[in-house]
Amino acid sequence: MEELAHRWSFRGLQPVMLIGELLGGIGLLVYEVLRCIRRRWEGSLIMAQMEHIGVRSLSIVILTAVFTGMVLALQMGSYLSRFGARPYVGRILALTMLRELGPVLTGLVIAGRVGSGITAELGSMNVTEQIDAMRSMGINPVQKLVFPRMVALMVMLPLLTVLADFVGVLGGLFTSVLELNVSGSFFLRSIIQFMRFGDLFSGLGKSFFFAFSIAMIACYNGLQAEGGADGVGRATTKTVVMSSITILVSDFFLTKLFLLL
Amino acid sequence: MESPGFIHCRNLFRSFGEKAVLRGVNLTVEQGETMVILGGSGTGKSVLLKHMNGLIDPDSGDVFVDGLEISHLGEDELREVRKKVAMVFQGSALFDSLTVAENVAYPLYEHAALSLDGLRDRVEEVLSLVDMEGDGGLYPAEISGGMKKRAALARALALSPRCLLYDEPTTGLDPVMTQRINRLIRDVQRKLGVTSVVVTHDIESAFAVADRLAFLQEGQIRFVGTREETKATSDLALHEFLHGV
Numbered sequence: 001m002e003e004l005a006h007r008w009s010f011r012g013l014q015p016v017m018l019i020g021e022l023l024g025g026i027g028l029l030v031y032e033v034l035r036c037i038r039r040r041w042e043g044s045l046i047m048a049q050m051e052h053i054g055v056r057s058l059s060i061v062i063l064t065a066v067f068t069g070m071v072l073a074l075q076m077g078s079y080l081s082r083f084g085a086r087p088y089v090g091r092i093l094a095l096t097m098l099r100e101l102g103p104v105l106t107g108l109v110i111a112g113r114v115g116s117g118i119t120a121e122l123g124s125m126n127v128t129e130q131i132d133a134m135r136s137m138g139i140n141p142v143q144k145l146v147f148p149r150m151v152a153l154m155v156m157l158p159l160l161t162v163l164a165d166f167v168g169v170l171g172g173l174f175t176s177v178l179e180l181n182v183s184g185s186f187f188l189r190s191i192i193q194f195m196r197f198g199d200l201f202s203g204l205g206k207s208f209f210f211a212f213s214i215a216m217i218a219c220y221n222g223l224q225a226e227g228g229a230d231g232v233g234r235a236t237t238k239t240v241v242m243s244s245i246t247i248l249v250s251d252f253f254l255t256k257l258f259l260l261l
Numbered sequence: 262m263e264s265p266g267f268i269h270c271r272n273l274f275r276s277f278g279e280k281a282v283l284r285g286v287n288l289t290v291e292q293g294e295t296m297v298i299l300g301g302s303g304t305g306k307s308v309l310l311k312h313m314n315g316l317i318d319p320d321s322g323d324v325f326v327d328g329l330e331i332s333h334l335g336e337d338e339l340r341e342v343r344k345k346v347a348m349v350f351q352g353s354a355l356f357d358s359l360t361v362a363e364n365v366a367y368p369l370y371e372h373a374a375l376s377l378d379g380l381r382d383r384v385e386e387v388l389s390l391v392d393m394e395g396d397g398g399l400y401p402a403e404i405s406g407g408m409k410k411r412a413a414l415a416r417a418l419a420l421s422p423r424c425l426l427y428d429e430p431t432t433g434l435d436p437v438m439t440q441r442i443n444r445l446i447r448d449v450q451r452k453l454g455v456t457s458v459v460v461t462h463d464i465e466s467a468f469a470v471a472d473r474l475a476f477l478q479e480g481q482i483r484f485v486g487t488r489e490e491t492k493a494t495s496d497l498a499l500h501e502f503l504h505g506v
């Protein structure tokens with residue numbers, strides 16, 4: 001009986017312990033990365049990562065944003081017409097893109113495309129002892145591998161988000177003009193008059209946070225990967241799941257926070 | 262505290278989960294000697310070797326390198342130790358995004374204040390030590406396992422370390438290359454006074470390079486002795502390991 005109770009309580013505690021371990025591990029990595037700020041910034045490594053992370057994600061980000069903007073305008077147009085509120089389509093669309101969908105969709109796309117790539121790369125370096133080899137030469141892998149990826153993500157994700165906002169609105173403009181008979185100049189003018197910088201910045205604030213989360217989760221899972229190709233595969237999946245959840249959940253709280261400010 | 266030898270392991274314990282791999286290892290490697298660690302597969306030779314440059318921390322016990330206790334040091338404090346102690350990994354562990362020459366240049370670039378020409382010369386020099394002069398431009402994916410071993414050795418030699426840790430440097434090499442690597446290990450030790458620790462399965466090359474041999478079994482060092490003492494051992498397990506009966 002006692003043994004049974006012991007086993008049950010152990011089982012019950014295990015997920016809690018696992019989450020604790022995870023948060024502890026990521027916390028430690030964050031601490032080590034922050035310590036790198038005061039060291040030498042290696043421009044070439046950061047630039048290479050920016051190219052890798054940012055430039056090569058352009059097409060998928062643009063594609064996602066254009067179609068999101070287009071479909072949003074379409075949906076809203078038909079719905080708003082019922083209230084005779086069709087002229088508002090531009091403003092609502094811009095607000096949705098800038099404050100919400102721009103950062104979140106770009107975050108999710110980058111988590112899937114870049115986060116998984118980082119985990120796979122660092123993970124295979126780890127299982128083939130390349131990370132250990134680095135350490136054995138007295139070279140800090142956090143400084144050489146994690147830090148440049150984090151900086152690159154934190155620069156590129158907000159930039160990609162701005163681009164997504166812009167392209168999304170353009171997509172909306174396209175459908176509004178063609179399908180909803182809203183005049184293009186009115187669409188743009190109403191947006192420019194109505195939007196405030198706060199709307200853009202709240203989206204950018206989110207994307208900074210998302211970039212940092214994706215970088216930390218992806219690097220942590222990569223550095224923890226063990227057990228060959230199989231382990232790297234599992235770590236990669238974990239990164240996509242964990243960073244998507246983090247983006248979606250933190251988005252709610254960040255929205256709450258930015259609305260209070 | 263004074264510690265004997267260049268590397269001194271005192272009462273090391275290390276487990277992975279339930280599995281106790283090291284169970285009280287005591288071993289002293291003298292300055293300038295070549296110590297060979299023998300032991301069956303999975304007995305923890307690689308794990309023991311990785312304690313000697315702080316890649317793995319013991320659960321309990323101490324590791325002294327050149328008089329400094331390293332098992333409690335952080336990554337940054339280990340930097341200086343690791344410049345002195347280079348390691349050749351069992352699986353080579355070359356950076357596969359870099360060419361062979363860039364792999365060899367990497368530790369030099371990070372730690373040695375060399376001009377670009379000086380860097381190139383040094384890379385050529387160590388590559389020629391392992392017979393790989395013309396192969397610097399190849400990527401690790403393009404070379405054979407034996408060449409990877411040699412490239413990894415070149416990378417470890419690049420900084421002229423005071424101590425070298427070899428994890429099975431000759432496994433998978435042909436007999437001629439095995440001989441060459443054995444001779445290289447001897448040469449480096451004789452000419453530069455390098456302290457070496459060599460983990461190997463290969464009895465022949467063990468006797469070719471060793472000043473002393475240690476036998477790891479069941480998480481402990483069961484035997485330490487010179488070549489002659491090892492050959493004349495009365496330890497049954499070691500005798501069986503050496504002669505296969």
Ligand SMILES: Nc1ncnc2c1ncn2[C@@H]1O[C@H](COP(=O)(O)OP(=O)(O)OP(=O)(O)O)[C@@H](O)[C@H]1O
Nearest residue numbers: 277278282300301302303304305306307308309351
């Ligand atoms: N990071 C790790 N996590 C879990 N177990 C480990 C880890 N590293 C080593 N082990 C375990 O420790 C034991 C000893 O491993 P080690 O690699 O030191 O063996 P070895 O003596 O070098 O064997 P071989 O001659 O085959 O290389 C193995 O049983 C292995 O399962």
Ligand SMILES: [Mg+2]
Nearest residue numbers: 306307351428
């Ligand atoms: Mg081994």
